[in-house]
Amino acid sequence: MNVRSAHATTPKGQSHSSEPAGRTLALERHGIAHVPTSRRYGRPRNQFTVRFAPVIYLAGIFLGASGGPLGLGFTGSVSAIILANLLGSLITGACAVMGPRLGMPQLPMGRAPFGYYGNFLPSILSLLIFIGYYSVGTVLGAKSLAGLLNTPYAPTVVVVAVVSIVIGIFGYRILHTMGKIITNVSMVVLTVVTIFLVFHGGGPGSTASATGSDFWLAWFVLFTAVFGYTASWAPYASDYSRYLPENSKPSSTFSAATLGLFSSTTWMMCLGAGLITLAPNGDVLDTFALAMPDWLRYVVLLTLGLSAIPHNSVNLYSGAMATLTCDVKLPQWVTVTIAGVIGMVIALVFGGDQFQSNFLLFLHVVSYYITPWVAVLLIDYFVVQRAGRNSLPVENFYTPTGAFGRINVAGIAAMLAGVVISIPFMANDFYTGPIGSSLDGADVSYFVSGIVAAAIYLVARGRFAPRNTLSPTVQ
Helix, strand or coil, X not given: CCCHHHCCCCCCCCCCCCCCCCCCXXXXXXXXXXXXXXXXXXXXXXXXXXXXXXXXXXXXXXXXXXXXXXXXXXXXXXXXXXXXXXXXXXXXXXXXXXXXXXCCCHHHHCHHHXXXXXXXXXXXXXXXXXXXXXXXXXXXXXXXXXXXXXXXXXXXXXXXXXXXXXXXHHCHHHHHHHHHHHHXXXXXXXXXXXXXXXXXXXXXXXXXXXXXXXXHHHHHHHHHHHHHHHXXXXXXXXXXXXXXXCCCCHHHHHHHHHHHHHHHHHHHHHHXXXXXXXXXXXXXXXXXXXXXXXXXXXXXXXXXXXXXXXXXXXXXXXXXXXXXXXXXXXXXXXXXXXXXXXXXXXXXHHCCCCHHHHHHHHHHHHHHHHHHHHHHHHHHHHHHCCCCCCCCCHHHHHCCCCCCCCCCHHHHHHHHHHHHHHHHHCECCCCECHHHHHCCCCCCHHHHHHHHHHHHHHHHHHHHCXXXXXXXXXX
């Protein structure tokens, strides 16, 4: 029996794309449960705004600007940004395609390749990611707003955190609505900023100061940091596509999600790369005053500061999905609140002067887990399940006694082996392996771990995967 045939079809005359009756501010209580056909709504094109909006905050500016002190210049930074964002966005777009077919958040889907309890490991790691990025957004949003409004940092953090929690509690519908608003507003603001920056021209940091192997070392440092940031949106992907009608065209969902994430990350980071050329060894926030009039600087920083709030809510919402995937028996709104309070404390304690360097290190560490996890997940869905056409009934995702078993040794072993084998290739401020050192600090471990995990899972699943004892009906 296929997952599609396990549920009733849409009544004749009822449009799949019509949104069911309900209020945007209605409290979502659906949790990680499968979304039945009768509750599906929306269009694939909406995936653009829900991917675009969460990136519109200061993290992208900071990350894009980090190539300046490395000596990459504008062209070197932009080339690393574009390629890394393209790869990371393609991964997230591929994950978003899974939502309409399976009708559940991203992390519960991992029960297929990892097993019901085995999936706790990537879910817990993902929860750390969500709380971490929520803390990042709170720090940057509060700093921006406190500077503009002349308010103390700590109270501003609390306000940003509380509003983020409230939005996260209301969930899916309000996040999509705010995504549309933020996308429309930010596109206007960013277009004006881009025009001012182009007419102003670059500064002394426009030309690369690093040469030879030093240049490529710096290029890979920025490339891997950007890739880690963009690819880390993959665990969120289906959380915001699972309500789409089951017959949504996969190519439309993929292209909208990929383009939304790629365009927003690249736009923000390229602005950062351009701004930092004005003061290569300074603070990128100070360069806003050099490139634009005070009124525009105020509007930009206010927009980016306020936009951090829905970014935070996205992380809290997905954090709730991760918590519920680990069988925590709490209401969705409670898990959102607890994660929000924890992240608020982190923002208050660690939001100091060393925040940017700690942020980059955090991105490196996150990437080590993401690539082997997503490699196993995508291989399982697109190869084993034949892009969902060979999926087992959805009930198997929601019980440890289902076809996926309690622990899928093939999936867990592939993910862990990918990380372990890639250790010699790692290169960051925390640890540099022998191969990473021989490559002058170029960190290619992310790609090694992904390739290794995919290969191991393809070989091992036939022997160790519990569900292979069953014969699902192929559609």
